[in-house]
Amino acid sequence: MNDRFEIPARLRNTSMFLIAVGVLTLVGGIACLLMGHNSTDVDKSRFWAVLLHDSVFFTLITTISVFVQAAVSLAQGAWLVAYRRVPEAIGANVWVFSAIAFVVMMFIVFGYKDSHGMNPIYPWVTPGNDKILLGKAAFLNKGMFIGFTLASLGLWSFFGRKFRAMSIAQESAPKNDTKIYWKVFRLSAVFLFVYALSQMSISPWYWVMSIQAHWYSTLFSWYAFASAFVSGMSLILLWVVYLKNQGNLELVTKEHMHDLGKFMFAFSIFWTYLWFAQYMLIWYSNQPDETFYFKMRQQGPYSIIFYANFIINFCMPILILMARPSKRNYFTVTFMAMVIIFGHWLDYFQMIMPGPLGENWHINWYEIGIFMGFAGVLIFSVSRTLTKSSLVPANNLLLKETVVHLS
Amino acid sequence: MAIKKFAVAAYDDEEVLFPAVKKVRKNGYKIHDIYTPFAVHGLDEAMGLKGTDLHIAGFIYGLCGTSTAVGFISWIFTSDWPIIYGGKPHFALPAWIPITFELTVLFAAVGMTLTFCYLNQIMPGVKKHVFHPRQSDDLFVMAIEINNHTPENEVMAFLKATGAKETSVQMAEEGWWYGRWDKKEAYEALNAG
Numbered sequence: 258m259n260d261r262f263e264i265p266a267r268l269r270n271t272s273m274f275l276i277a278v279g280v281l282t283l284v285g286g287i288a289c290l291l292m293g294h295n296s297t298d299v300d301k302s303r304f305w306a307v308l309l310h311d312s313v314f315f316t317l318i319t320t321i322s323v324f325v326q327a328a329v330s331l332a333q334g335a336w337l338v339a340y341r342r343v344p345e346a347i348g349a350n351v352w353v354f355s356a357i358a359f360v361v362m363m364f365i366v367f368g369y370k371d372s373h374g375m376n377p378i379y380p381w382v383t384p385g386n387d388k389i390l391l392g393k394a395a396f397l398n399k400g401m402f403i404g405f406t407l408a409s410l411g412l413w414s415f416f417g418r419k420f421r422a423m424s425i426a427q428e429s430a431p432k433n434d435t436k437i438y439w440k441v442f443r444l445s446a447v448f449l450f451v452y453a454l455s456q457m458s459i460s461p462w463y464w465v466m467s468i469q470a471h472w473y474s475t476l477f478s479w480y481a482f483a484s485a486f487v488s489g490m491s492l493i494l495l496w497v498v499y500l501k502n503q504g505n506l507e508l509v510t511k512e513h514m515h516d517l518g519k520f521m522f523a524f525s526i527f528w529t530y531l532w533f534a535q536y537m538l539i540w541y542s543n544q545p546d547e548t549f550y551f552k553m554r555q556q557g558p559y560s561i562i563f564y565a566n567f568i569i570n571f572c573m574p575i576l577i578l579m580a581r582p583s584k585r586n587y588f589t590v591t592f593m594a595m596v597i598i599f600g601h602w603l604d605y606f607q608m609i610m611p612g613p614l615g616e617n618w619h620i621n622w623y624e625i626g627i628f629m630g631f632a633g634v635l636i637f638s639v640s641r642t643l644t645k646s647s648l649v650p651a652n653n654l655l656l657k658e659t660v661v662h663l664s
Numbered sequence: 665m666a667i668k669k670f671a672v673a674a675y676d677d678e679e680v681l682f683p684a685v686k687k688v689r690k691n692g693y694k695i696h697d698i699y700t701p702f703a704v705h706g707l708d709e710a711m712g713l714k715g716t717d718l719h720i721a722g723f724i725y726g727l728c729g730t731s732t733a734v735g736f737i738s739w740i741f742t743s744d745w746p747i748i749y750g751g752k753p754h755f756a757l758p759a760w761i762p763i764t765f766e767l768t769v770l771f772a773a774v775g776m777t778l779t780f781c782y783l784n785q786i787m788p789g790v791k792k793h794v795f796h797p798r799q800s801d802d803l804f805v806m807a808i809e810i811n812n813h814t815p816e817n818e819v820m821a822f823l824k825a826t827g828a829k830e831t832s833v834q835m836a837e838e839g840w841w842y843g844r845w846d847k848k849e850a851y852e853a854l855n856a857g
Contacts, residue, residue, distance in 0.1 A: 537758045543751065579723070581715075663705075 259504050260649040264640045272637035279630010286623055298371040302613035305365050305378055307624050310609045311631045312358035313464050314488075314602055316410070317456065317481070319354055319635070321489025322347035323417045324452055327445035330420075335658035336516050339508040341650050343496045345421040346642040352414035353638050354631075359410055362464070366399055378613045381470045389471050397470060402463055409455035416448045421642075428652050438654050457482050465605070468612035472550045474535050481608070483528040487570075488601040490520040491594035496639065498591050505648050508660055511585045515664035518584030521597060525574035528601075532567075554607055558616035562607045569600035602628065668838050669810040670696060671819040672795045673828035674803040678704055681804045684826035685710045688806070691822065693814055696807040696838065699799035718783065722776045729771025733764040785840040793836040803829070807836075 286304050322344035329337045337344070365378050376382040381397035384390035390397070420441065427437045461481035466473065474480075494517040500506045539547045554563045573596055583589040610618045650656060675681045678700075685707070688695060695711055741747070742754045752759065781787050799805040808823070810816050816833060823831050 533758075533761060537761065540758050541750070541752075581719070 259507065260647045260651075262500060262503070262505050262640075262643045262648055264644055265503065268636065268640055272633045272640065275629045275633025276637060277633075278626050279633055282623055282626025282630060285626070298373075298377060299614060299617045301369070301371065302377045303617075303619070303623070305361070305369055306609055306613045307627050308361045309358075309365060309378065309464075310605055311627050312354060312361045313609075314485075314605045315631045315635060316351065316354040316358045316413075317485035318489040318492055318598075318601075319347050319351045320413045320417070320452075320456060321486050322493060323351060323413060323420060323448065324456070324486075325489070325493070326420050327416070327448040327452070330441050330445040331449065333442075333655070335655035336513065336662050336664070338650055338653050338655045338659035339510075339513050339662070340493075340497045340500075340506055341424065341653070342643065342646065342648045343500065344493055345424055346639050347492065347496070347635075348417035349421040349642050350635070350638040351417040353634060355410035355414045357631075357634075358464075359406060362406060363403075366402060379467055379470070380612075381467055393470065397463075397467055402467075405455075405459050405463055409451075409460045412448075412451050412455065416444070416451070419444065420448075424650055424653070425646050427650070428647065430652060432652060433654065435654065456485070465608050468609055469550060472547065474539075474547075474550075476531060476535055480528070480531040480535055481605075483524060483531050484570075484601045484604050487521060487524045487528055488598045490517060490524065491597045492635075493517065494521065494590060494594045495598075498587055498594075500643075500648065501587075508649060512662055512664040513659075514587065514590060515581075515584050518578060518590045518593075519664070521590070521593060522574055522578040522584065525570060525578070525597065529567075529571040532570075550611075553611045557611075558618065559607050559611055562603055566600065566604050566607060569596060570604060573600075666838060667835055669816070670795070670834050670836055671808045671810050671816065671823060672805060672832050672834055673808070673823040673826070674796050674798070674805045674830040675827065676803060676829045678707075678804060680827040681806070682707075682710055684806070684823075684828070687822075687826055688808065693819060693822075694809045694811075696809050698807075699795065699805040701800055701802055701804075704804075716783070718776060718779060721779050722772045725775030726768045726772040728775075729768040730764055732771070733767035734760065737763065787840070787842075790840050790842050791844075792840050793834075793838075795834060795836065796830075809838075 286307075290301060290304055325337065326341070326344050326348060365376070366382055369376060369378070370383065371377050374383065375385070379402075380387075381390050381393065382399065384394060423437055423441050423444075427434075430437055456478070458478045461478040465481060466477045494514070497506060497509060497514070497517070501509060536551060539551055553559060574593060577589060578584055578593055606620070606624075673684070675684060681698075681700075681704075685695070685698070689710075689712060698707065698711060700707070737760045738755060741756070746754045748754070749756070749759075785792060795807050796803060796805040806823075808814070808819060810819060810833070820831055820833065
């Protein structure tokens with residue numbers, strides 16, 4: 258069985274090219290800021306906001322792989338085991354994106370003020386005389402921000418590496434030994450608890466929602482989680498399809514692909530439910546301190562993204578992925594996975610950009626270049642991790658069950 | 665529906681049943697149905713049953729629900745009895761989405777339930793012939809249609825060879841009917857005669 262993955266030259270070159278594009282874009286962005294004679298506050302905000310957008314987006318979608326492993330281990334599910342090495346490899350690289358995100362956030366919180374001495378991305382850093390911001394200062398302050406950011410990023414990175422290490426330890430454990438299995442089971446429960454308190458509540462409040470610190474929505478984190486979850490599952494699917502095309506992952510059949518397709522379909526609907534729940538209640542009650550958030554996005558300069566968001570993330574998945582044959586077709590699921598990742602990247606874009614940039618948003622060389630750079634880092638790091646172990650989780654107690662799995 | 669002649673074989677183990685089903689299909693006999701005490705995974709594939717189209721019916725019922733809801737509410741609020749609620753426009757689509765969603769689910773659920781009952785020929789008060797009283801207890805019962813191409817003795821000998829615990833030949837109504845068990849007496853008489 259072809260259970261070792263060797264990085265093909267083409268993949269390595271692609272990832273190197275993408276990383277080079279990202280680095281060049283970053284250098285270009287810095288050069289524009291330093292040498293541009295007319296670099297305004299908006300240009301500076303754009304520089305930081307784009308970095309924040311991509312680092313948060315990539316951290317969240319890679320962490321989904323850790324979440325999926327934990328949820329499936331706790332439910333004792335076997336459907337994931339056939340390609341378990343893929344989420345493990347993605348999860349083991351959460352630390353890369355966590356580190357980048359942490360550096361970017363620290364720069365934004367500490368090293369960045371506009372010409373008026375204000376922080377245009379996180380306005381609570383410089384509350385001034387703003388009564389609302391001063392009222393929230395017990396939660397929105399630098400110490401709490403750094404503490405929660407460090408704790409959540411650190412714990413996600415730790416668990417991502419820990420799950421992979423335990424799964425590889427199972428390979429050399431005595432046959433049918435259940436010790437590691439139950440250890441994974443217990444740690445999964447711990448991780449889900451941590452995750453519920455971080456990604457599903459506090460982290461998106463701090464990293465994304467506090468950009469418009471006057472506004473709040475209690476289900477915002479669920480909405481951000483749903484967005485990340487769909488794209489995280491799509492990311493796993495893209496890797497699985499790629500590895501299958503390389504002749505690896507022979508145990509993975511259409512039944513397993515069908516499962517991933519179901520997740521992409523079902524959680525697109527779940528995302529829409531939360532997206533609409535947040536929108537409709539604010540639209541209905543029509544309070545000015547809540548509606549300004551949507552006025553800007555729906556009727557203001559972001560309306561094209563607002564409607565594209567709905568069409569790409571709801572209409573396309575529900576129409577294309579609803580039928581059973583389309584979830585079992587490698588072309589449709591791959592296409593939809595790319596569409597969904599792009600759609601939710603747009604979703605995070607419209608969550609983050611209106612605060613610092615106002616109506617001066619762009620999707621231009623800088624945004625696309627930085628995205629390509631992050632994608633390159635993802636491809637490079639995950640493919641390197643994949644080569645380090647067998648792609649078949651041999652000796653896993655559920656291996657037999659996953660081979661005969663029917664979706 | 666019609667009364668037909670069936671060769672009935674009862675097996676006491678699914679591990680005997682599966683090879684038997686394979687052999688029956690290989691010999692070209694027509695399986696009327698197989699009755700099992702519990703859901704047996706893979707039996708539908710072994711019998712060569714097609715996947716159901718019930719979900720396509722469900723999609724159409726759902727579309728009916730969506731269009732009923734949107735059409736009816738928009739007719740009321742924009743032309744029949746327009747009232748301004750909470751400063752919203754007459755055509756206040758976001759406010760109708762929950763009702764539209766519920767009606768979609770309701771139409772799809774009720775429609776699919778009824779279609780499911782129709783496809784499986786089950787309904788309160790509706791009767792179907794029971795080939796073996798233990799088919800819902802501990803026996804796996806396979807009924808094979810006997811017609812001009814499948815002589816009775818040949819089928820019976822064949823079924824015994826596949827490891828059946830009990831075999832019998834029965835005249836039975838193949839479909840469902842509403843009312844009393846009148847037909848039972850009718851084909852008991854036929855069986856006797």
